[in-house]
Amino acid sequence: MRPAVAALGAVALIAACSQGADRPAATSPAPPSPETTTASAAQGPRRGPAPSVATPIIGEAISQPVPVRATDGKKHLVYEISLTNTLPHPLTMKSITVLDRDVALLDLQGDQLAHWSRIIGIPSPTTRLGPAQTAIVLFDVSLDDDVQTPSRLTHAVALTNPDPQDPLFPADQTVDIAPVEVQPREPVVIRPPLRGPNWVDGGGCCGTSAHRTALNPVNGRLWAAERFAIDYVQLDPDGRLVTGDPSKPESFAYFGADIHAVGDGRVISVLDGLPEQVPGRDPTGLPLNQYAGNHVVQDLGDGNYALYAHIKTGTVAVKPGDRLTAGQVIGNVGNTGNSTAPHLHFQVMSSPDPLGSNGLPFVFNDFRLDARLADGDDAIGTLFEGASAQFQPGVASRDEKTAMPLELDVMTYADR
Template sequence: MKKLYFAIFIVSNLMAVSPAMAEQPSVVPLDVVASSPPVPIEGEDGVHLLYEMRFSNFSPRGVELESIDVIEAGNVLHHYDAPALVTMIGTPGQETEGSAKLKIAPGSFALVYFDTILARKAAIPSELIHRVHIKASKPDVPASRTILDTPPLRVSRNAPIMLGPPLRGSGWVAANALSNTNDHRRTVVVVNGQARIAQRYAIDFVKLDAKGHAFRGDPSQNASWAGYGTDVLAVADGRVEALHVGVPDNSPGAAPSVPITLDTIGGNNVVLALPGGAYVFYGHLLPGSIVVQKGQQIHKGQVIAKVGNSGQSDAPHLHIHVADGASALGAEGVAYAFENFDVEGHVPSLEVLESTAGWDERPASSENRRREELPIENAVISFDGKSVN
């Protein structure tokens, strides 16, 4: 999975707004379709609600977004101005950059990725309203033509699926983990006529050694990487729904050793079916290391394979995500969390993984026990309570 460096632009002000935008119904020509109700999921920085909204322009003229307010019970939880929206908007199939993303052409659409973060002790809202402001075409345009209150988005009452550790030991960087801007979060794939985000909550675990290095010696050799060949564990009791084998490892930093398709993108992989109907996808496993069979019942903590570098991967790591189907990408991502882990610190960026200097700014104290959470992006975590220090 690719690496992406990012900044988050969120303004939280919790201010009161008027209960109604206007007496007249809005005629803003945007059709708004929201994703499934978001499941509240805890991270170190608060409770995350990840979801998407597609804005389709049914007008013969372009529409330009100015701001969006996320509203709950008459209060603004978050205000996203134009610069913030630029970082949140995706335009699949269109080559747009910067402020051009705010302009939705006639007959076109924009996909807005939200990560509404609530305080850890805050009450979870039952639903959210999104007040959309568009740029007026001329002065004195009535509010009904520039402001749209979207239909309520229900917030799920479900809890994330709780999982045990997928790995042992310390020094695991949660790359491309819980955030609103990483590659996993933004990978929309159309399979069998449906656009879905299987990797909405995916994580790439890359290991650092006791000195904070991802590799020692020649980085083009898999054996030089700290996590290569590490045991991969079953995160829950379940049944092996599917597996894919026979994909050779790549050389770190080089192109994949096989053509990338829906079958090979995850390299050697195992899909574990959980009793509740969700599926855990383990990707990029070491060739020949998978020790389970399709249909086999396995138990939490059981070794199922080893960390490798197969498929769409540029260095040894474990890719893991949970979805509502067994396909690597043709399913919808499902919220999950780990029962227990320690946060040892946070790498400033994924450039640490490519540096011979390694992670040399670790905190003196790393005791930060987390329960029933998902690691945030670039957190360095331990699954056994032991620190890399």
């Protein structure tokens, strides 16, 4: 989604972050010291560990992926790696191949690789790593649902070095880097947080939306809290988001719609009392704890926490310690905090901190996929200017169970 509807606005936060070259290179243990290979007529060769290799880049995964089934029928592994250039001159990434042992699952090259790569603090796509710069590379490894989920992924990064230093750093080098374990767990199964037809998934899984590219520098590290976040807006029967003056929240028919608890669980934290923002204006001067606006954080169990953000002023109906039941009304859709149009920002995360956590996948137990908005550079942005929605051809309306919505899905959530 365009920044006007990006929920927590961590893209703005990251622009103020210093370069990431000072971050620890990796969390995996260092390889043991090389051992000498010897041979004798009786024993033959004795092999030690693989020899160490000088790598011009260092890297690590932001967090371990959790597989999730989406409305395209595919199983998605969604995660990011950071790559830091350790040299005093630029490097160019030619390709990155994601591997399950020796099987290539995804191969990104050229412009396609640039599409999924960003230098920290710079929003434009790139394959160039300047001296000491850190890039974040986003991945969406999609597999047929019947394919066995890998337990571990590795990354082969092919580099071009304009100032080679043979034999350590040749002109062309492929570096195996940033191995990451795939979590052997299922995503949490929940109910949708809204009711009724024509709810649009803005900024959700699994592309390069503002949610996906918003990595938050909080408490000394980067977090991808919004990795699977959805900004919900609702089309009216004519396929429009707004009728009347777009600077008034009441011009959005879904402003004030009920928000429902997605599952059973205790309320961890609540914020209410922040004023409604003026639609179309970018909020400024917000402290960190107000980016989510009026909001509720709920413990869903098993390390899953739900965030309901930008709630309408004065409508939060729960307090910390309350034990919610699935379907319970907790507030109304609003436009508070870092928001420039009424919407519900919903995400599941690994801790109760809306920004200092990693986003976790979730699946809805039951909903109807009605359509998908036509893909484009600003598919939703034009709707805020009064345009009618355009839809992708060939998307059959169907019931979905235990699936995650994809970005631009248009859905009906039944009353139950």
